[in-house]
Amino acid sequence: MSETLRPFERQINLLGALLKARQGLTWAEISRVAGYNDARPERSRQKRFERDLHELKREGLVVSREVIDGARSLYTLDRTACLMPPLNLRPEQRHLLFRIGMAYLSDHGAGPLADHLRSALLKVQAGAGREGLPAVVPPALMRRSLQRRPGESAHFEAIVMAMLARRIVRFDYSPPRDRAQRRTVAPYGLVTRRGGWYLVGLDENRRAVRVFRLSRIRGEVAVDIPGYDGPQYEIPSDFDEERHFTTAPFGAGENAFADVRIRFDADVAFIVRNEFEGQYPITELPGGAVELQLPGAYPGELLRYLCEFAGHWKILEPAQLRSLVLKRLRGAARAARKGGA
Amino acid sequence: MTRLGQIVPLLNFLAANQGVTLRDTARATGLQPQEICAMLDALTLCGLPPYAPHDYIGYRLLGRGDDAVIDLQYARHFARPLAFTPEETLALKYAMEHFARAADETSLAELQELAGVLANALQGRARQILSGRSGGFVVPRQTRRMRALIGTLSEAIDGRWVVNLEYYSAHRGRLGTRRVCPFQIIEAGAYLYLYAWCELAGATRHFRLERIRAAELTDTRHARRPPARRQAGRMAGIFEGRPRDQLVVRFSPEAGPDVCDEWTNNPDTTLRMLAGGAVELTLPLYNPQWAAGFVLSFGEHARIISPQWLRAEVIQAARAGIAAHR
Numbered sequence: 001m002s003e004t005l006r007p008f009e010r011q012i013n014l015l016g017a018l019l020k021a022r023q024g025l026t027w028a029e030i031s032r033v034a035g036y037n038d039a040r041p042e043r044s045r046q047k048r049f050e051r052d053l054h055e056l057k058r059e060g061l062v063v064s065r066e067v068i069d070g071a072r073s074l075y076t077l078d079r080t081a082c083l084m085p086p087l088n089l090r091p092e093q094r095h096l097l098f099r100i101g102m103a104y105l106s107d108h109g110a111g112p113l114a115d116h117l118r119s120a121l122l123k124v125q126a127g128a129g130r131e132g133l134p135a136v137v138p139p140a141l142m143r144r145s146l147q148r149r150p151g152e153s154a155h156f157e158a159i160v161m162a163m164l165a166r167r168i169v170r171f172d173y174s175p176p177r178d179r180a181q182r183r184t185v186a187p188y189g190l191v192t193r194r195g196g197w198y199l200v201g202l203d204e205n206r207r208a209v210r211v212f213r214l215s216r217i218r219g220e221v222a223v224d225i226p227g228y229d230g231p232q233y234e235i236p237s238d239f240d241e242e243r244h245f246t247t248a249p250f251g252a253g254e255n256a257f258a259d260v261r262i263r264f265d266a267d268v269a270f271i272v273r274n275e276f277e278g279q280y281p282i283t284e285l286p287g288g289a290v291e292l293q294l295p296g297a298y299p300g301e302l303l304r305y306l307c308e309f310a311g312h313w314k315i316l317e318p319a320q321l322r323s324l325v326l327k328r329l330r331g332a333a334r335a336a337r338k339g340g341a
Numbered sequence: 342m343t344r345l346g347q348i349v350p351l352l353n354f355l356a357a358n359q360g361v362t363l364r365d366t367a368r369a370t371g372l373q374p375q376e377i378c379a380m381l382d383a384l385t386l387c388g389l390p391p392y393a394p395h396d397y398i399g400y401r402l403l404g405r406g407d408d409a410v411i412d413l414q415y416a417r418h419f420a421r422p423l424a425f426t427p428e429e430t431l432a433l434k435y436a437m438e439h440f441a442r443a444a445d446e447t448s449l450a451e452l453q454e455l456a457g458v459l460a461n462a463l464q465g466r467a468r469q470i471l472s473g474r475s476g477g478f479v480v481p482r483q484t485r486r487m488r489a490l491i492g493t494l495s496e497a498i499d500g501r502w503v504v505n506l507e508y509y510s511a512h513r514g515r516l517g518t519r520r521v522c523p524f525q526i527i528e529a530g531a532y533l534y535l536y537a538w539c540e541l542a543g544a545t546r547h548f549r550l551e552r553i554r555a556a557e558l559t560d561t562r563h564a565r566r567p568p569a570r571r572q573a574g575r576m577a578g579i580f581e582g583r584p585r586d587q588l589v590v591r592f593s594p595e596a597g598p599d600v601c602d603e604w605t606n607n608p609d610t611t612l613r614m615l616a617g618g619a620v621e622l623t624l625p626l627y628n629p630q631w632a633a634g635f636v637l638s639f640g641e642h643a644r645i646i647s648p649q650w651l652r653a654e655v656i657q658a659a660r661a662g663i664a665a666h667r
Binding site (some may be wrong): 032191 | 343353384390419427431439440454459464465467484491498511514529551562603633637645656658660664
């Protein structure tokens with residue numbers, strides 16, 4: 001029967017035996033556990049055990065091997081390292097964690113994080129007893145999502161998996177007005193602005209932090225050393241993604257317009273306050289209008305926002321941006337008059 | 342994630358919570374009851390020497406349906422959960438950090454305290470990961486006003502309160518009032534929406550959160566339930582009903598790459614590559630105001646192929662924009 005056991009069944013048996021044996025297990029004891037107690041040669045069964053032990057270690061288990069009596073090996077689970085310490089969370093803190101989990105786990109909002117997030121929450125709940133659950137669980141108040149543009153999702157998924165496992169990735173990248181280049185990157189974080197994801201990571205060839213727009217990655221994102229499954233890098237503990245790539249809504253790079261001032265009329269002033277109050281200076285103007293000051297903005301990204309309520313705003317500064325916007329508006333009117341077909 | 346990694350936390354939960362119902366287990370795990378039973382069924386050959394009947398992990402369902410109590414047998418040694426793996430710690434950290442960016446003030450304070458408690462309790466690599474500064478997924482932080490609004494709406498959803506909204510409608514281009522039964526706050530793409538039953542529309546609607554000027558809880562509770570199925574997908578998830586028309590826009594080679602970045606693989610959307618790098622985008626048209634703004638923002642780089650009637654809307658919007666600059 002043992003030979004027909006599936007690997008995860010053997011591994012559960014092995015884990016159960018290690019958990020139960022507080023003093024450790026010798027091979028003689030392990031060889032009685034289903035999965036290792038069949039009629040195959042001992043060496044073959046030991047190899048099977050070594051493979052399974054490796055799998056348990058990949059799940060985070062720390063198993064020490066000690067030689068006793070000069071010849072026998074004793075395998076012991078490090079209970080301090082392997083078992084969850086008491087978390088001492090208050091019921092409302094567990095509820096909050098539960099709500100966060102549900103916010104991401106419903107409707108696939110957690111994307112590639114889902115399995116790990118679900119098992120983490122389960123471990124938190126396992127230590128909580130039934131009072132860890134709300135008596136009546138309402139549907140998630142918020143449904144949060146890491147998903148952005150569908151065109152990016154395959155790259156997003158591959159990068160997130162690599163980031164979780166701390167694996168270096170390789171991909172072909174097409175910068176604007178340039179040919180695709182192969183890049184090798186240690187993913188440090190993902191930053192989103194107005195709907196698209198950007199990878200911030202250590203470019204291994206340039207030995208510097210670089211930013212990559214996911215939608216400009218061509219082909220597949222591959223892990224750097226297929227078959228090697230250990231972590232390949234660490235993120236510096238003081239690393240801050242936003243120092244390298246701004247989440248400012250309309251961008252603030254070297255080609256962006258600086259010191260942008262926009263007047264919004266009273267009809268839409270509250271929208272501007274909702275989105276930007278406390279983050280950028282907003283000045284009250286007579287009649288309920290407001291003036292928004294942005295440190296920087298790319299015209300394309302700014303216009304995508306402003307054109308949702310055309311006629312309710314005026315670019316005050318800089319004059320070059322105002323001219324460009326007026327040119328765009330006139331161009332749009334001309335293109336619309338011509339139509340297509 | 343490995344099968345082992347999926348099943349062991351479930352075993353931990355059930356071993357530590359004897360007497361838990363199938364329904365509560367589903368709540369805690371986010372799994373369907375039948376998935377839970379399938380995972381437990383997969384353990385029938387697992388056990389420990391000497392393999393007497395009471396050495397095999399087993400389970401019984403006491404009662405019927407989802408209210409049945411799960412009686413997990415011979416698995417007490419799994420009662421203490423295993424420590425977080427690095428991936429689990431990261432998933433938890435990333436979810437908490439991402440959630441915090443749009444959490445109301447109360448939740449934000451609780452979250453900060455929670456992160457501290459977790460970091461203190463955990464050891465080794467898990468503690469190191471939780472204490473690191475990197476957020477993993479960084480999204481713009483919502484303003485205090487938006488977070489206060491999220492707090493108010495969360496209270497309304499939790500308490501099933503009917504809410505009066507003052508809302509700027511993109512359809513109408515002006516402020517109006519709506520009486521709604523809120524179901525959920527939903528993040529889709531770059532925006533947050535309130536998903537609610539709208540009495541004016543007589544149907545569910547999605548309200549962009551930043552366009553809500555005021556939300557006032559009434560003293561009336563509602564008993565409405567959200568429709569059993571919401572369509573998934575970017576467009577279908579947000580706009581209800583039948584599309585008003587089909588929008589076809591042709592973009593110049595300059596605008597083409599950005600359009601491809603944004604619209605590739607969107608449901609119900611097609612992109613056609615034309616000679617010289619131009620691109621033609623076809624998608625269902627639900628909201629003329631949005632469509633006019635979208636086309637307008639590309640200036641001379643976008644031409645409407647159809648519907649012809651939208652051209653007048655774009656011209657009108659462009660004129661309004663130019664007039665505002667006089």
